[in-house]
Amino acid sequence: MFKVASLIWIMLGTVLAGIATTVVLVVPQLAADSERMIPLAAIAGAVLGIPLSMLIAKRIQAQTVRTR
Secondary structure, eight states, X not given: OHXXXXXXXXXXXXXXXXXXXXXHHHSHHHHTTHHHHHHHHXXXXXXXXXXXXXXXXXXXHHHHOOOO
16 A cells, blocks of 8 residues: 555645645745745645545555455
8 A cells, every 4th residue: 555655645745735835926925935935835735745645545445455
């Protein structure tokens, strides 16, 4: 399951980091301090992707496991 979660995290972490960075650039209050906020937003998005990718991997595994 860790391999599947890692592959999902590669995609999901990148997407979430991009979304968070875009939010920082679009919101004027956050964009004023963008030198500090952009790296924090990107890191937060990537870290948030870890538990989400584990959750998705567990759901994929639950649907693909054969019952005996």
